[in-house]
Structure formats: C-alpha cells, structure tokens
Amino acid sequence: MEDWDIDHQRSFRHMREAMVADQIAARGIANRDVLRVMREIPRHRFVPPGQSTAAYEDRPLPIGNGQTISQPYIVALMTELLEPTPDDLILDIGTGSGYLAAVVSRLANRIISVERIPHLADCARHRLQCEGYGNIEVVTADGTIGYAPHAPYDGIIISAAYQSIPPLLLEQLRPGGRLVMPVGADDEQRLHKVQKLADGTLQTTCHSPVRFVPLIGRYAWADA
Ligand code: SAH
Numbered sequence: 001m002e003d004w005d006i007d008h009q010r011s012f013r014h015m016r017e018a019m020v021a022d023q024i025a026a027r028g029i030a031n032r033d034v035l036r037v038m039r040e041i042p043r044h045r046f047v048p049p050g051q052s053t054a055a056y057e058d059r060p061l062p063i064g065n066g067q068t069i070s071q072p073y074i075v076a077l078m079t080e081l082l083e084p085t086p087d088d089l090i091l092d093i094g095t096g097s098g099y100l101a102a103v104v105s106r107l108a109n110r111i112i113s114v115e116r117i118p119h120l121a122d123c124a125r126h127r128l129q130c131e132g133y134g135n136i137e138v139v140t141a142d143g144t145i146g147y148a149p150h151a152p153y154d155g156i157i158i159s160a161a162y163q164s165i166p167p168l169l170l171e172q173l174r175p176g177g178r179l180v181m182p183v184g185a186d187d188e189q190r191l192h193k194v195q196k197l198a199d200g201t202l203q204t205t206c207h208s209p210v211r212f213v214p215l216i217g218r219y220a221w222a223d224a
Pocket of ligand 1: 067068069070093094095096097098099100101114115116117120141142143144159160213214215216217218
C-alpha cells in the first residue's frame with residue numbers, strides 16, 4: 001500500500017468511528033454487533049466514485065438510476081429491528097448499492113438480495129464479489145413476489161416503500177421470523193416490523209418516520 005493510501009484508509013476509519021458515535025449510537029442504537037459491523041464496513045466503497053468523502057455524512061446519497069443508498073442511521077435501525085443471528089437465511093429486497101446486504105451479511109449465515117434494475121444488480125454483484133462477501137447472492141428480479149427458490153426466510157428486509165406489505169413476503173417468512181419494511185404513502189412512511197409467531201400469527205410494531213424510494217412491481221406501485 002502507498003503512503004497516501006494508508007492515510008486515506010486511516011481517515012475513512014476515523015469518519016466511520018464518528019458516524020457510528022454521532023449518528024447511530026447517539027440516536028439510541030444499542031446493539032453492539034450492529035455498531036461493530038457499521039464501524040468495520042467501508043461504506044465509501046458502496047457509493048459512486050467521487051462521492052467517497054460524502055459516504056459518512058448523515059444522509060442518503062444517489063447511486064444512479066434515480067435510487068439512493070440509505071442514510072447510515074436508517075441502515076443501523078433496520079438491521080437492529082431485523083435481529084439477524086449467525087444461522088439466519090435473510091431475504092433482502094432492493095439491493096441498490098449492496099451496502100445494507102453487506103452489513104446484514106456479517107450478522108447472518110446467508111443473504112439472498114433481490115434488485116429489479118439490472119444495471120444496479122450487476123454493479124452490486126460485482127462489488128460484493130470483489131469485496132469478499134461470499135455469502136450474498138444477488139438476483140435480478142421483482143422482489144414483491146419474494147424469492148420462492150430459497151423460502152422460507154428467517155428475516156426479510158425491504159429498502160423500498162409501499163402502502164402495504166406484499167402478501168407473498170409474509171408467506172415466505174418462517175414462523176419465528178422478522179420482516180422490516182417502510183410502509184405508508186409515497187412521500188412519508190414508517191418503518192414497520194412484523195414478527196411471525198410460532199403459530200403463524202403476525203405481530204406488527206410501528207417505528208421511526210422515514211422516506212424511501214418506491215417499491216415497484218407486481219404487488220406494489222406500477223412502473224411509471
Ligand atoms: N439497500 C439499498 C437501498 C437501495 S434503494 C442500499 O443499501 O443501497 C432501494 C432499491 O430498491 C432500489 O435500487 C430499487 O431499484 C429497488 N427496488 C424497488 N422495487 C423493487 C422490487 N420490486 N424488487 C427489487 N428491488 C426493487
């Protein structure tokens with residue numbers, strides 16, 4: 001590694017430490033594993049070239065095709081609500097940059113990540129492979145129908161919003177599983193967490209107000 005490169009890595013690490021302390025821990029995220037993983041994963045490698053220094057700011061960033069990588073705090077909050085454990089098989093809908101999948105992959109066994117825009121799926125697949133995330137499989141498809149080949153899932157996490165939770169996603173959740181999704185109108189939503197109990201009953205709790213890009217597909221908004 002060149003000297004300037006070592007300096008760069010060091011300053012990115014400092015930015016990550018500050019991000020976790022000021023934006024995430026300070027707002028009440030207490031799960032130590034989530035905080036550790038967010039300190040470790042180089043978020044600047046998941047944003048477009050030229051944006052790397054903005055990667056640790058307290059906001060979402062554009063990643064092309066009209067989509068965004070979520071704000072760091074929201075990634076941490078969704079991961080905490082998902083409660084991934086080391087044996088879990090997780091379905092991630094809306095791969096985008098692949099950053100959320102990367103974070104969750106460090107806390108679960110295997111991730112199936114679905115993205116509808118082929119260019120974003122291809123870039124994320126390539127990036128995740130190069131960065132060594134061997135337990136993430138990126139699939140180009142409409143995630144509103146879930147992904148039947150590997151169902152049921154211990155956790156399902158959706159990074160795009162709709163007025164209700166697509167029914168097939170609830171079907172593909174294992175008893176004992178958790179689903180996290182922004183639910184609401186197109187300009188503001190709330191994070192919802194659904195737990196499927198052992199007897200199949202669904203228990204829903206409502207969390208922070210959020211603003212996500214639309215979920216587009218067969219069981220959500222139509223493609224404009
Ligand atoms: N988790 C991502 C956030 C990306 S934004 C990250 O960490 O970067 C949400 C993504 O959901 C967009 O890339 C969008 O194309 C995708 N999306 C929207 N509707 C979808 C659907 N029906 N199936 C799969 N992906 C979808």
